[in-house]
Amino acid sequence: MAIVTFLSDFGLSDHYVAAVKASVLRGLPTAVIVDISHQVEVGDMGHAAYLLSSVFRDFPVGTVHIIGVSNSNERRPRSVVVEVEGHYFIGEDSGVFSLLSEQPATRMIALSGSAGTFAAQEVFGPVAARLASGEALEEVGIEISAINKYMPTRAKATKQQIAGNIVRVDHYGNLITNIMKHDFEAIMQINKYCPYEINFRREKIGIIHDHFFDVGPGECFVVFDSSGRLQIGILQGNGSELLGLMVNDQVFLDFKI
């Protein structure tokens, strides 16, 4: 069973999502199509990259991922397939593919274009079906040596401090940051497991919890989530509203060495 995932900013009140799925099923009737989300903010590549980078590794190597989000300023945006960590990503060469992993893309393919106005249906879906059918990457287009890149907003880590940002407020109002568990652990080891403090706005929290439930209802938790990101929230409450924090706000992890 070949899996094709599908992420877009198409919303759910038009026929656009179904049109793309039809174009996949036409090429591979047995494809298993899994929606990531179709409620990406329109043209928001940061949102798209955050969702996809958080979930793509949960799917088997070889999975094909369609990204139906566009924000091009170019007259003819290029369609590409990018291989990252053994997964195939198909979409507009907007720069989003550079935000999926710290590992570089292993192969990049330019697709011969769509004449029309709906590249996801005309190009991405049919190419996804071909790749999911086992066709080789080099069969579907022309190898290229570079794609567009975004500068990722990475946290800045020193021996004294990791300075990060909120990258997403989720459905629950939880605040997801770009402070990564592996960075925290590496610095803690260097610092011989010194005390630390999480600082944001006017709050100071002296511990990273193992679990949301380690605090009481209405209290603030700080955990590393299942994607390894530092996450801040309020148990049974909306952290974003209650703490007054939004995307891009700063979060500091200070080591008391």
Add this chain to the structure above:
Amino acid sequence: MAIVTFLSDFGLSDHYVAAVKASVLRGLPTAVIVDISHQVEVGDMGHAAYLLSSVFRDFPVGTVHIIGVSNSNERRPRSVVVEVEGHYFIGEDSGVFSLLSEQPATRMIALSGSAGTFAAQEVFGPVAARLASGEALEEVGIEISAINKYMPTRAKATKQQIAGNIVRVDHYGNLITNIMKHDFEAIMQINKYCPYEINFRREKIGIIHDHFFDVGPGECFVVFDSSGRLQIGILQGNGSELLGLMVNDQVFLDFKI
């Protein structure tokens, strides 16, 4: 084809739903996953129980149902599988499982826990795949003799009256109550099919219709829905708004004996 249904309060703008589906497909690539809804009000076990109890019997016996709704106050909420009417329900032992059926659970299994913050992905999905693959219930955890329980808000039925409540306002504004058809029919038989009246707020309705369409547009209908629940609404209108009724409001069925 083994069916796994999935109900949650995860919303549709994050990657959480897809992460759980990936964890099912990893264990059983041929699983047919059917979404019930991911728009349960956050932590609302009454909403979750209403949806699931209304629909689970439409799926074949042996279907596995994942419930991704949590409202625990406990430090380490327990994950369980509960067998009810031949269906398997997996989720947090919140009490929700006691609201699914008037029949008692036939087996209850405690799952060995999730170390992390995302039990639905780490535990519920993989266990759902094992059960859907045909693994025996006792293989996936340890049998237990009791689960948490909620007191269901049942209608009170006497020879004179059934006194119930609105348990859900649906997408159309229709008002769904906990007054059940089988109770109505049993009392009608005792009362030798006497006249009756449905009373709510300032309205009096002297008949339960066979179908929505038995009234004209803008008029009030009262029917037993396909789940056997008394349902009140306005044809081609929003009953909740037009009648001024909300969840928990009272509805009376008075028998004129």
Add this chain to the structure above:
Amino acid sequence: MAIVTFLSDFGLSDHYVAAVKASVLRGLPTAVIVDISHQVEVGDMGHAAYLLSSVFRDFPVGTVHIIGVSNSNERRPRSVVVEVEGHYFIGEDSGVFSLLSEQPATRMIALSGSAGTFAAQEVFGPVAARLASGEALEEVGIEISAINKYMPTRAKATKQQIAGNIVRVDHYGNLITNIMKHDFEAIMQINKYCPYEINFRREKIGIIHDHFFDVGPGECFVVFDSSGRLQIGILQGNGSELLGLMVNDQVFLDFKI
């Protein structure tokens, strides 16, 4: 793999969509069910017809389409299956089926009814499963010679002008009209490719672009979309809000002969 598509106004916060899918899977466990949308405006047959007519041809001939939208004023609305361009459409005989294609229905079948309140689950789903299983159309009901009809709001085309309307504002705020590419091309040929102008509200646009991206961000584009409909929007903006246009507003294509 037999495909069943499903379009409704059921929303996503109830169990209704899952109940219908269960009724399809009970009849045909291997059915591939593709959601078109469940966020059709309640009872809006124009919205339903627009979505379905835009996408049904993307699915293979023989696909079965369930329409769960009702707006009947009749006491017992009839359930029908209508064959159009080799596709099967199942739903309430509301008139919606007359809006799907300019080609007439080739066969029309009345279904023996639903006794209850949920025809989509009780009748449409099971009949969809039977048709998707390969059962002949005449097996599922009684052939009839006419169905209800809506008058389609077609654009009026002369040698001088095509006068159309906006039929849908999509998720992006793009304005989709009933001015069709084939009409435009036919008149252009007659007019020997004369200059033309698109007029709406106070805007005049002298060209139909090949692609959204042929204008700069914030500028107005006019394209024929993948369904052949004239579409107006603002690149990287909400055309409906920025241009002050809504459903039913007029759009003119004037030929300068």
